[in-house]
Amino acid sequence: MNAPVDAVGRPWRPQPRLLAILRYTWRSCFPPKRWAAILLPCSGALLFGLLAHAIDQGADRAFANVAAEGIFSLVMPIAALVIGDSVLGAEIRNGSFHLTWLSPTPTWQIVLGRWVGGSVVALFTIVPAVGVAAVIAGSPSSVGPAMIAAAVGSVSYVAIFIAIGCMTRRTAVWSLAFVFLVERLLGGVLTGIAQLSPTWESRAIFVGLIDDAPRRLVRDGIPQGVDAIARLAIVTVVVLLLAEWRMRHIRLSGASD
Amino acid sequence: MAANPEFPPHDPALVANPTVEVDAASVWFGPKVALSELTCSFGPGVSGLLGPNGAGKTTLMRAITGLIDVNEGSVRVRGRDPRRDRAVHADMALVPEDEAVPAGLTARQLTHYLADLHRVTERDAPEQALRTVDLLDVADRRVDTFSKGMRQRAKIAAALVTDPNVLVLDEPLNGADPVQRAQLITLFKQLGAGGRTVIVSSHVLNEVERLADRVVVLVHGRLAAAGGHRAIRDAMDETPRHVLVRADDGRRLAAALVGLDSVTGVTFDPGRSELTVSTLQARELATALPRLAQTASVRLLEVRPLDDSLESLFRELVR
Numbered sequence: 001m002n003a004p005v006d007a008v009g010r011p012w013r014p015q016p017r018l019l020a021i022l023r024y025t026w027r028s029c030f031p032p033k034r035w036a037a038i039l040l041p042c043s044g045a046l047l048f049g050l051l052a053h054a055i056d057q058g059a060d061r062a063f064a065n066v067a068a069e070g071i072f073s074l075v076m077p078i079a080a081l082v083i084g085d086s087v088l089g090a091e092i093r094n095g096s097f098h099l100t101w102l103s104p105t106p107t108w109q110i111v112l113g114r115w116v117g118g119s120v121v122a123l124f125t126i127v128p129a130v131g132v133a134a135v136i137a138g139s140p141s142s143v144g145p146a147m148i149a150a151a152v153g154s155v156s157y158v159a160i161f162i163a164i165g166c167m168t169r170r171t172a173v174w175s176l177a178f179v180f181l182v183e184r185l186l187g188g189v190l191t192g193i194a195q196l197s198p199t200w201e202s203r204a205i206f207v208g209l210i211d212d213a214p215r216r217l218v219r220d221g222i223p224q225g226v227d228a229i230a231r232l233a234i235v236t237v238v239v240l241l242l243a244e245w246r247m248r249h250i251r252l253s254g255a256s257d
Numbered sequence: 258m259a260a261n262p263e264f265p266p267h268d269p270a271l272v273a274n275p276t277v278e279v280d281a282a283s284v285w286f287g288p289k290v291a292l293s294e295l296t297c298s299f300g301p302g303v304s305g306l307l308g309p310n311g312a313g314k315t316t317l318m319r320a321i322t323g324l325i326d327v328n329e330g331s332v333r334v335r336g337r338d339p340r341r342d343r344a345v346h347a348d349m350a351l352v353p354e355d356e357a358v359p360a361g362l363t364a365r366q367l368t369h370y371l372a373d374l375h376r377v378t379e380r381d382a383p384e385q386a387l388r389t390v391d392l393l394d395v396a397d398r399r400v401d402t403f404s405k406g407m408r409q410r411a412k413i414a415a416a417l418v419t420d421p422n423v424l425v426l427d428e429p430l431n432g433a434d435p436v437q438r439a440q441l442i443t444l445f446k447q448l449g450a451g452g453r454t455v456i457v458s459s460h461v462l463n464e465v466e467r468l469a470d471r472v473v474v475l476v477h478g479r480l481a482a483a484g485g486h487r488a489i490r491d492a493m494d495e496t497p498r499h500v501l502v503r504a505d506d507g508r509r510l511a512a513a514l515v516g517l518d519s520v521t522g523v524t525f526d527p528g529r530s531e532l533t534v535s536t537l538q539a540r541e542l543a544t545a546l547p548r549l550a551q552t553a554s555v556r557l558l559e560v561r562p563l564d565d566s567l568e569s570l571f572r573e574l575v576r
Contacts, residue, residue: 013378020373027366028359095357098324099367099415103374104347248343252324253286 017105021113024100029086029114030121038086038121041079042129045071049136061214063137064207067146068217071130072153072202077179079126080154080198081172084161087118089171098252107247111166111240115159122154145209148229153202156232159239160198166246191221196235204228269484270473272300276423276454277321282330284316284478291316292478294330299456303449305469306458307489313478314458315354318425321456322351334423347375350416354427354458356408358400364411365396368418375419386418389444391437405432413441423454430464442468462489497521498539502532503559504550513553517545533563 015023030038048070055062091097100110130150134142164178165171179199187194194200200222207213208225218224223231275298284292292313306314319325320332323339323346332339339345359367368383379385387393390410395403400411409432416424426445430438445468449455459465465472466486474482474489482489504510507530511523514534519542522535536542539562550557 014376015369015373017374017376020370024359024362024370028361031360091359095353095355096359098322098351098353099359099371100374102322102324102346102349102351103371103419104343104376105374106343249326251326253319 017103018109018113021100021105021110022117025087025114025117026121029091029117034082034086034090037082038079038125041075041082042125044078045075045126045129045133046136048075049133052137052139059138060142060210060212063134063139063142063146064210064214064217066137067130067134067142067149067206068203071133071146072149072206073184073199076126076130076150076153076202077157077183077199079129080122080157081161081175081179083118083122083125083154084158085165085171085175086121087114087158087165088162089165089169089175092165092250092252093169093171101247101250101252108244111162111244111247115155115162115240115243118158118162119155122158123151126154127151142206142210145206148209149202149206152205152229152232153198156198156201156236156239159236159243163239163243163246166243166250191219194219195222195231198232198235201228201232201235205232268296269482269488270297270480272298272471274300276300276335277456278331278333279317279321280331280333282317282320282327282332284313284320284325284327290478292320292327295475295478295480296330297473297480297483299454299473301449301452301454302471303445303455303457303469305465305472305486306456306475307460307462307465307472308458308475308481309460311477312460312475314460314475315427316478317475318351318353318427318456318458321423322346322349322425324351347419348421349423350419350421350425352409352412352416352424352426352429354431356405358403358408358411360399360401362400363397364392364400364403364414367400367411367415371415372418377418377420379420382418382420383414386414389417390414391440406434406437407432409433410437410441421453424448424456426455426457428458428460430459438464462486497535497537499563500534500536500539500542501559501561501563502534502546502557503530504532505530505556505558506553507532509553510550510555510557513549513555514546517542517549519545 048066052059052062052066055065127147127150131143131147134146161171161175164174168174182193183197183199187197187200203217204219204222204224205228207217208228277299279295279297282292282295295317306317308314320327321334321339326340334345334349337345364387365383368386372383384393387396390413392410392414400408403411409429413429430441433441445455445457457468471484472486472489502510507525511525511532514520514523519536519538520534521537524533534542546560
């Protein structure tokens with residue numbers, strides 16, 4: 001039997017599953033309200049850029065402070081939380097995720113597709129916002145380090161929030177608990193937790209990459225700069241593997257339950 | 258497929274050549290038991306899953322498709338565990354009852370997405386599926402802007418595009434108008450006649466009668482009855498019905514009623530002058546009652562069946 005052909009006579013093949021999931025993620029997981037919820041914290045990053053002018057230090061040091069305390073600790077996790085919830089948790093809650101799950105698609109492709117889809121959105125929203133914030137703060141030399149730290153931190157966060165989406169239906173609540181209780185509270189006192197935290201590690205990436213970082217932002221016991229990038233990359237891979245394992249055992253009980 | 262002569266199914270809940278086997282399956286959500294030691298099977302053709310709301314139909318369908326795990330017992334689709342063997346999903350599709358559809362996708366994009374995930378090689382399959390459910394004209398409209406009936410048909414198209422051998426449909430006729438209902442019933446029957454295992458749930462007996470050759474009735478997560486719809490009807494006809502009768506002289510009417518063959522019991526509430534009449538032959542009682550009242554010179558004020566709803570009939574079946 002001849003293979004089906006397209007209009008110009010080329011053999012017709014269905015789209016690769018991973019690509020189909022990616023396109024689906026971008027088309028379906030980000031309705032206008034979700035975009036608003038992502039862009040709102042991103043605009044907060046710009047306000048933090050303005051806030052740097054109110055700090056009576058050099059522009060670079062002032063931005064380093066607001067970036068560490070405001071952007072990497074608040075803006076990035078909140079925006080990434082909305083993205084991470086959009087690409088999986090929200091769909092599981094509204095009951096339409098079964099369309100994807102009830103296919104012979106390997107679960108690793110589902111997880112990877114959703115993560116890449118969410119990460120691309122993060123790279124095109126959070127990361128530019130952080131870069132613009134550095135410019136607004138009058139610290140152009142911080143643009144590169146801040147954008148690298150935001151990029152690595154947000155893709156890591158998206159992976160974590162996808163994993164949380166695979167474990168619980170209350171993704172937003174558990175994700176907030178992770179950010180504020182585990183990372184901020186526990187990570188603030190326990191270096192072991194800070195070493196695995198996107199907030200602390202993205203701060204460490206940023207601090208490690210800028211010149212003349214304020215001493216108080218350098219936290220002993222966790223890797224800085226490029227080492228912190230490697231650490232977050234490992235965290236991301238481990239979390240994605242965990243998400244894939246959970247995805248295989250996920251219980252999809254429907255929107256009404 | 259020919260019936261296996263070595264295994265004549267004596268239990269009407271089981272079929273000779275099962276595609277889907279449910280063996281002593283129990284599912285609970287916290288303290289709520291959704292399915293309780295349910296054993297049944299489904300084979301090629303259309304099978305109806307009948308039961309009142311909360312009977313466990315949706316839970317059973319989710320267990321069959323692998324969306325949820327059974328806490329005890331097992332579910333097998335073509336001999337494989339749908340929960341652990343993802344290859345099963347290549348051959349199976351679910352149309353869920355809830356109205357959730359992916360936001361922002363057109364009907365065409367939805368069917369193409371499913372075709373891509375299932376590696377459907379027939380180029381025209383998405384268009385064909387949309388044509389089958391009469392949605393081709395609105396294929397470029399977003400499914401989240403569709404009416405309930407259209408959403409249901411879009412989900413049916415998304416299921417059909419994968420050409421599944423096992424099709425599980427949870428209340429698929431909800432929201433459909435009479436013409437669409439007739440078309441969908443014909444479609445499901447054609448799929449069943451073509452050798453596919455089609456499992457359709459409903460809480461409307463007449464609907465299931467039109468659709469299915471075989472009916473499995475669930476009540477409170479347990480198997481209440483199974484077999485042809487005639488057998489289910491007969492089983493329901495054999496269940497006692499209760500009729501409330503209010504008359505100006507209830508005591509005299511009660512005395513007259515106990516002499517009727519169709520009446521199995523009468524309780525009288527003198528305060529309200531109300532009688533609760535139990536009968537196995539509701540039709541005969543309905544004919545005899547006015548005549549009896551006239552003979553006894555009693556004026557009937559109200560006659561009302563107490564358990565005419567399908568739910569109460571289902572409840573009687575599991576007593």
